Amino acid sequence: MNERGGTILVTGGCGFIGTHLCHALVNAGQRVRVLDNLSSGKASGIPDSAELIVGDVADANAVAEAMSDADGIVHLAAIASVERCNTDWVTSHRTNLTGTLTVMEAARDAAERALPIVWASSAAIYGAARTLPIAERTSPAPMSPYGADKLGGELHGRAAAEIFGVSNTALRFFNVYGPGQDPYSPYSGVISIFAEKLAKGDGVTINGDGQQTRDFVYVGDVVRALIASLDRLLRRRRLEQDATFDAINVCTGRAVTVAMLAETLRDLTGSAGQIDYGPPRDGDIRDSVGDAARMQRLLSIRAETRLEEGLRALVEAGQDVAAQTG
Numbered sequence: 623m624n625e626r627g628g629t630i631l632v633t634g635g636c637g638f639i640g641t642h643l644c645h646a647l648v649n650a651g652q653r654v655r656v657l658d659n660l661s662s663g664k665a666s667g668i669p670d671s672a673e674l675i676v677g678d679v680a681d682a683n684a685v686a687e688a689m690s691d692a693d694g695i696v697h698l699a700a701i702a703s704v705e706r707c708n709t710d711w712v713t714s715h716r717t718n719l720t721g722t723l724t725v726m727e728a729a730r731d732a733a734e735r736a737l738p739i740v741w742a743s744s745a746a747i748y749g750a751a752r753t754l755p756i757a758e759r760t761s762p763a764p765m766s767p768y769g770a771d772k773l774g775g776e777l778h779g780r781a782a783a784e785i786f787g788v789s790n791t792a793l794r795f796f797n798v799y800g801p802g803q804d805p806y807s808p809y810s811g812v813i814s815i816f817a818e819k820l821a822k823g824d825g826v827t828i829n830g831d832g833q834q835t836r837d838f839v840y841v842g843d844v845v846r847a848l849i850a851s852l853d854r855l856l857r858r859r860r861l862e863q864d865a866t867f868d869a870i871n872v873c874t875g876r877a878v879t880v881a882m883l884a885e886t887l888r889d890l891t892g893s894a895g896q897i898d899y900g901p902p903r904d905g906d907i908r909d910s911v912g913d914a915a916r917m918q919r920l921l922s923i924r925a926e927t928r929l930e931e932g933l934r935a936l937v938e939a940g941q942d943v944a945a946q947t948g
């Protein structure tokens with residue numbers, strides 16, 4: 623059942639994941655408002671019917687204005703590049719932790735509306751976890767300012783539910799990929815960079831032996847997890863259940879080696895580009911794969927898009943863009 627009546631506020635709605643989410647919500651007949659400072663996102667990406675407020679997620683007035691008459695919040699705004707957060711430590715902290723708290727505090731201050739928040743945490747909170755697959759009970763041990771701020775958000779998220787009655791769900795995204803990721807952006811991951819290079823016939827260099835594994839989750843499945851989480855919290859509100867905080871992995875549960883990823887992309891692009899191997903990158907985690915059981919249990923969904931299918935969508939979208947611009 624669709625629990626969404628009024629306006630849904632999406633912070634960071636002009637970014638990679640936010641754009642996909644806004645289109646899915648609007649296609650489902652939902653009113654959408656976006657709060658984004660356009661630091662990495664583009665206003666042109668969101669649907670025409672979505673209202674855009676250009677503002678900072680750590681600005682309490684901007685957030686309160688954006689939240690007026692909202693029925694629920696999806697908070698995605700962040701500086702999503704680990705490297706950029708390493709460089710701009712305090713600046714990124716302001717967005718990534720103060721911004722999250724600002725959203726939670728505004729929801730607390732609108733207590734009579736009991737606004738639920740679904741927000742983007744990250745697998746980065748786990749650091750180099752030793753036991754695989756990584757389940758939510760794994761002790762967090764972030765290894766970067768980015769991961770530390772996401773974990774800080776979760777600690778406050780629990781307090782928000784317990785002390786202030788603000789229901790919120792932290793979705794721990796693993797490596798998200800799909801159409802719309804800008805290969806030239808420092809925020810984008812390995813997939814869009816490899817796809818772009820191979821499509822041009824250029825070679826790619828893998829850091830290390832290529833046997834490091836990741837859990838690559840398709841953006842369409844991430845959007846389904848966001849919407850299912852929001853509907854779950856709205857349903858709990860309708861049933862007058864107690865405020866809750868939950869942290870849920872959003873992953874496939876399947877480990878893919880980076881070498882296999884590059885080979886699949888080379889096949890899909892029909893590229894003659896060479897795959898080379900370079901020295902491993904300092905601080906890179908060797909293996910990461912999530913346990914998807916809680917997502918299936920609490921949200922009744924699976925990240926079902928097969929890697930090849932998701933990569934094909936990404937490659938075809940890239941070809942469309944190249945045809946339009948080139």
Ligand SMILES: NC(=O)c1ccc[n+]([C@@H]2O[C@H](COP(=O)([O-])OP(=O)(O)OC[C@H]3O[C@@H](n4cnc5c(N)ncnc54)[C@H](O)[C@@H]3O)[C@@H](O)[C@H]2O)c1
Binds near residue numbers: 635661664702743797
């Ligand atoms: N893409 C992934 O693989 C991945 C993995 C784990 C977690 N996440 C998280 O998911 C969320 C969305 O990621 P994405 O890949 O779409 O990133 P993105 O960079 O494409 O989108 C982030 C959006 O937030 C906006 N933004 C940044 N700072 C802001 C501020 N101070 N005020 C208002 N808006 C601001 C940007 O302009 C952009 O539109 C982020 O919270 C990110 O940390 C992403």
